[in-house]
Amino acid sequence: MDFFKDNIVKPVSWVLLVTGIMFLVTETLIAQKQNEKPVYKDAKAPVEERVEDLVSRMTLEEKVQQLNQLLLGKNNNPNNLGRRVERVPAEVGSLIYYSTDPVFRNIVQRKAMEESRLGIPIIFGYDVIHGFKTVYPISLAQACSWNTELAKQACSVAASEARLSGVDWTFSPMIDVSRDGRWGRVAEGYGEDPYVNSVFAVASVEGYQGDDMSSMNSVAACLKHYVGYGASEGGRDYVYTEISKQTLWDTYLPPFEAGVKAGAATLMSSFNDISGIPASANHYTLTEILKEKWGHDGFVVSDWWAVMQLERQGIAASRAEATQKAFEAGIEMDMTDKYYEKYLEKLVQEGKVSEERLNDAVKRVLRVKFRLGLFDNPYVPEKSEEKRFLLPENLKKVEKLAEESIVLLKNKDNVLPLKKSLRIGLIGPMVGGKEHMLGSWWAHGEDNDVTGILEAMQAEFGAENISPAKGCDFEGEDASGFAEAVELANKSDVLVLCLGEKRTWSGENASRSTLALPQIQEGLVAELAKLEKPLVVLLTNGRPLDLSSIEPYADAIVEMWQPGVVGGTPVSKVLSGKVNPSGKLAMTFPYSTGQVPIYYNMRPSSRPKHGKYQDIPTEPLYEFTYGLSYTEFEYGEIKVNTEKFKQEDKVSLEIEVKNIGQRDGQETVHWFISDPVCSISRPVKELKFFEKKLIKAGETVVFKFELEPLKDLGFVNSKGDKFIESGDYYIIVKDNKIKLNLE
Numbered sequence: 001m002d003f004f005k006d007n008i009v010k011p012v013s014w015v016l017l018v019t020g021i022m023f024l025v026t027e028t029l030i031a032q033k034q035n036e037k038p039v040y041k042d043a044k045a046p047v048e049e050r051v052e053d054l055v056s057r058m059t060l061e062e063k064v065q066q067l068n069q070l071l072l073g074k075n076n077n078p079n080n081l082g083r084r085v086e087r088v089p090a091e092v093g094s095l096i097y098y099s100t101d102p103v104f105r106n107i108v109q110r111k112a113m114e115e116s117r118l119g120i121p122i123i124f125g126y127d128v129i130h131g132f133k134t135v136y137p138i139s140l141a142q143a144c145s146w147n148t149e150l151a152k153q154a155c156s157v158a159a160s161e162a163r164l165s166g167v168d169w170t171f172s173p174m175i176d177v178s179r180d181g182r183w184g185r186v187a188e189g190y191g192e193d194p195y196v197n198s199v200f201a202v203a204s205v206e207g208y209q210g211d212d213m214s215s216m217n218s219v220a221a222c223l224k225h226y227v228g229y230g231a232s233e234g235g236r237d238y239v240y241t242e243i244s245k246q247t248l249w250d251t252y253l254p255p256f257e258a259g260v261k262a263g264a265a266t267l268m269s270s271f272n273d274i275s276g277i278p279a280s281a282n283h284y285t286l287t288e289i290l291k292e293k294w295g296h297d298g299f300v301v302s303d304w305w306a307v308m309q310l311e312r313q314g315i316a317a318s319r320a321e322a323t324q325k326a327f328e329a330g331i332e333m334d335m336t337d338k339y340y341e342k343y344l345e346k347l348v349q350e351g352k353v354s355e356e357r358l359n360d361a362v363k364r365v366l367r368v369k370f371r372l373g374l375f376d377n378p379y380v381p382e383k384s385e386e387k388r389f390l391l392p393e394n395l396k397k398v399e400k401l402a403e404e405s406i407v408l409l410k411n412k413d414n415v416l417p418l419k420k421s422l423r424i425g426l427i428g429p430m431v432g433g434k435e436h437m438l439g440s441w442w443a444h445g446e447d448n449d450v451t452g453i454l455e456a457m458q459a460e461f462g463a464e465n466i467s468p469a470k471g472c473d474f475e476g477e478d479a480s481g482f483a484e485a486v487e488l489a490n491k492s493d494v495l496v497l498c499l500g501e502k503r504t505w506s507g508e509n510a511s512r513s514t515l516a517l518p519q520i521q522e523g524l525v526a527e528l529a530k531l532e533k534p535l536v537v538l539l540t541n542g543r544p545l546d547l548s549s550i551e552p553y554a555d556a557i558v559e560m561w562q563p564g565v566v567g568g569t570p571v572s573k574v575l576s577g578k579v580n581p582s583g584k585l586a587m588t589f590p591y592s593t594g595q596v597p598i599y600y601n602m603r604p605s606s607r608p609k610h611g612k613y614q615d616i617p618t619e620p621l622y623e624f625t626y627g628l629s630y631t632e633f634e635y636g637e638i639k640v641n642t643e644k645f646k647q648e649d650k651v652s653l654e655i656e657v658k659n660i661g662q663r664d665g666q667e668t669v670h671w672f673i674s675d676p677v678c679s680i681s682r683p684v685k686e687l688k689f690f691e692k693k694l695i696k697a698g699e700t701v702v703f704k705f706e707l708e709p710l711k712d713l714g715f716v717n718s719k720g721d722k723f724i725e726s727g728d729y730y731i732i733v734k735d736n737k738i739k740l741n742l743e
């Protein structure tokens with residue numbers, strides 16, 4: 001018996017006991033593991049760990065869905081919200097979101113969070129180009145303010161209105177250097193110069209993203225259109241571009257590099273081909289430059305249908321091939337084509353696209369979602385419209401930006417500012433054209449929120465002093481309104497002509513063959529000029545204009561661009577003198593359309609004194625940085641701490657500017673360089689720095705530029721490497737020039 005007990009029962013009991021304990025421990029561990037929050041859901045874990053953990057849990061199908069962007073309806077009809085939400089796959093990576101309603105956004109997001117297996121939030125994107133509800137001046141106008149701080153503030157106003165309405169990501173800024181005003185999209189960028197586009201790229205990224213992208217006042221930025229879109233031949237939209245590697249590096253890439261360095265979360269690929277390789281299938285720009293050289297770790301979204309268009313551009317024989325080419329080149333998210341959704345999975349299964357590339361793409365998208373705080377805070381507060389939109393403090397900020405964007409182009413015999421007692425005839429199609437003040441891409445801006453020119457002028461000068469007449473339409477041949485305009489003009493002391501472009505004449509797919517205003521508007525000017533009354537032309541437009549037929553008749557010309565909801569208020573304050581204009585052109589106004597493309601930083605001609613046009617002047621009408629003030633500034637000599645320097649030295653430059661007029665005014669000083677002899681032919685002038693300051697009447701202010709030789713005097717070669725060569729350089733400010741020497 002004892003033998004049985006000792007040799008059989010005891011060992012068996014031990015084994016049972018140990019097995020039981022092991023079983024219990026394992027079960028507890030499993031239960032614990034199941035209850036444990038996965039790392040990707042742990043708000044305290046570092047973003048990279050969360051990304052890795054999440055990707056390791058995802059199926060192929062789930063990964064592909066993250067790279068897919070769909071549209072979420074056009075209207076906000078509450079009656080079919082349910083059906084619209086049903087159509088959204090819970091696993092979709094992104095939606096283009098057209099609503100302003102945070103409640104709707106939260107309903108859709110709840111579906112992703114609660115009905116998808118892993119609870120991955122959707123990123124909601126939208127074109128918040130120059131304002132969401134509080135629409136502010138178009139980017140081309142902003143550049144003319146030379147005030148990056150105001151532009152940054154405007155972007156943060158847009159960011160806050162958008163985020164609180166459910167948008168996490170804006171498809172902005174557009175930083176395509178553009179030099180052909182026939183291209184409608186010049187309105188959306190910051191003009192003809194790479195440096196200006198670069199500094200405004202940085203300002204807008206900072207304004208949109210703030211210090212912390214997860215804040216409810218920030219959105220993720222998207223640098224677009226990567227790259228070279230602005231070189232569209234003949235100003236035609238969507239076409240090819242012919243860009244040498246040298247020009248790519250020195251003209252089109254710098255704004256993108258600056259935006260990436262400022263932390264832009266995403267980029268959008270462009271529609272053009274770059275000398276034969278479409279930008280949306282371009283491994284060199286999308287991967288070798290953007291990811292490998294610049295180290296961008298966010299993602300690239302294709303522009304609308306850009307993947308599908310690879311077939312039309314003749315580099316893909318099928319949809320699957322277009323998908324493969326775009327994806328392998330470096331586009332992570334497919335905007336609205338549904339090609340990635342349909343073909344990517346199979347391409348991976350067939351081994352045509354590597355899992356490594358797929359994982360990298362998914363990680364890039366998730367990284368941005370984590371940085372936006374979408375996993376920890378997927379929903380937005382449901383505030384009323386009054387608490388989100390058109391807040392008085394925000395309107396003040398954008399009004400200031402609009403004031404500083406206005407460029408006074410002509411002011412013969414100081415006809416401006418106008419005395420308050422004058423009888424003003426306010427004439428032209430723009431008098432009643434409130435909606436055109438919004439420009440293209442007005443997002444959720446509403447015509448009714450715009451202060452029209454008539455209202456603004458009445459408020460500024462007194463209703464009794466302002467009488468309106470339309471005169472003619474924006475285009476067409478109907479001159480029957482001229483008589484009424486002439487009658488009004490006869491009773492007026494001064495004529496203010498409100499001319500320009502409809503908002504649909506610029507923006508995407510809005511090219512024009514001429515920069516001149518339609519003949520009917522030019523005819524109205526000529527007709528009224530016969531009366532020999534002081535004639536002031538106010539221009540509202542989205543591109544530089546050919547003013548050759550209007551300028552000779554005008555005593556004053558004021559370029560107010562498309563200012564947004566503040567409409568006519570800033571310009572009426574300029575006309576009354578309450579605001580002293582301080583804008584300067586960020587894009588050259590040609591003498592006439594035949595000069596286009598024309599820009600200040602052209603390379604030197606082989607015969608500068610020859611090669612002129614036989615029929616028109618060779619110089620533009622108003623050059624880059626041109627703009628008048630109601631006061632006058634006198635520039636001193638450029639001073640430098642050393643005329644000879646080495647590459648590692650810093651060179652300190654300064655210039656005194658005196659306000660010799662009667663009014664306070666703001667002046668922007670532009671510092672250009674030129675390199676007369678180099679191993680490549682360099683532009684005649686290149687802008688390297690600018691600064692805007694207030695100078696009180698009678699005062700002198702010193703402007704300084706700390707020059708860093710390699711950065712400011714060097715050049716990039718066609719491989720993107722920065723060089724500097726010894727020899728002479730010129731520093732140019734206005735008409736002043738000094739020679740420096742690098743040993």
Ligand code: NOJ
Binds near residue numbers: 127171224303304508
């Ligand atoms: C096409 C435009 O080119 C791009 O700028 C815009 O962001 C997308 N459509 C989305 O609307």
